[in-house]
Amino acid sequence: MKKRTIATILTGVLLVVGLTGCGAAKQTEENEKDLLASIKEAGVIKVGTEGTYAPYTYHDDSGELVGYDVEVAQAVAEKLGVKAEFVETKWDSIIAGLDAKRFDIIVNQVGITPERQQKYNFSIPYTYTKGALIVKESNQDIKSFEDLSGKKSAQSLTSNWAKLAESYGAELVGTDGFNQSIDLVLAGRADATINDNLTFYDYVNQKPDADVKIAALSDESSQNGILIRQGNESLVEAIDAALAELTADGTLKQISEKYFGVDVSVEQ
Template sequence: MNWFKSLLAAAAIQALAILPGHAGSNLDEIKSAGVLRIGTEGTYAPFTYHDQSGALVGFDVEIGREVAKRLGVKAEFLEGKWDGLIAGLDANRYDTVINQVGITEARKQKYDFSEPYIASKAVLIVRGDNDAIKDFADLKGKKSAQSLSSNFGKIAEASGAELVGTDGFDQSIQLVLNGRADATINDSLSFYDFKKQKPDADVKIAAQQENADYSGIIIRKGEPELLAAINEALKAIKDDGTYQKIADKYFGQDVSK
């Protein structure tokens, strides 16, 4: 029976070897290869997109490059559609995904996340000359431009606003600017990006929700050394001012909390 037990043991070892979490994804193997493989969309400005020259750029792209640099390797970005991006970790197409992946309890059941590296809050946006709306409660009886199926639309509705349906952030902002809506509740990161691109646009944040949604760098479970190294890299990026420079470039301010 010893030969049978040995055969079973060998089969178990072989099975472990081909599992995604054991295939070229731990820290030693990444350093040996000299490359951190990063899954990203490449179509999601200002986080990960292609500029006019065709180069891959964006907030998440620069964060990924800095993390790889501090691991002592180069960043290799592998682009894919959002629907299959996280599943690509399971298939071992890359070592991590850096693409505004929200940290949720459901995802944490299957994957590990770094410490949060960016925060998003629901903000109440009005025209610069609007002093009547100062808080979410002031939306009662007012028109709020919203994507009707979004969580932001539900917040506006709960605040007593009359919803004006839109296709998304850009249209909502335009309705506020031209006076066809009194306000819009939207994502803080989208607003900061908009103001960075159009600093003279006459809109402002009147209020924001305290609770934030956070995104992290996601990896497979069972890679504690890699997770610790990524967290150390993120801390170093923040401590030496690199994070702030990247945030200023894309958003004009700190977006870590």
């Protein structure tokens, strides 16, 4: 009698668990549809971005938010039939802002990494870059990434570049972004900084007399995509379709060449 009762109870528990699992899956699917639907209903997609990271996302002389990432986000929004509303956030707290649902996506040169892919969804890549090890023009001690061992590298502490510098034995000096990192290198408070090569090229175009150089470039390209919370597959698919269309019609190439002189939306 006891065995029959226990078996009955276990069967009931398993049935409840199974129904709960199905319910959770259904709820997740509904949430996915709801976010894309709510974005379209509101006519706005909220985009997290720094606003201090030229040439990707920054303010021009008139104070307007501009940049490669800004125009990509606007073009994607247009394909979705909505407008992009930007929420400017410091890099070190931008992913936390996505988690807190302060915005729907992040368009801010977020590197596609296995670690991030475990927690978030990414769009297909829209930028390919290489890591640049940047030092003062007069620096003869650092000629490769291996030479960073025991040296100070100025970095945004939560960035991929900080992890790369640390992997070569560098002591990290925390900064708010690329310009501050360069300033520390020029002031001698840091020996080097690592960032993508395109950001460096834009910097020297703006400041041709800057006393900095690239000591080394990484062998492999990094891929950057739009970051999206998990559980929003329909939004991911819509953004991927938009990026594919923007590639096919030449829009991404046009935006790339405007800011870099080359097409950074494809791997070189």
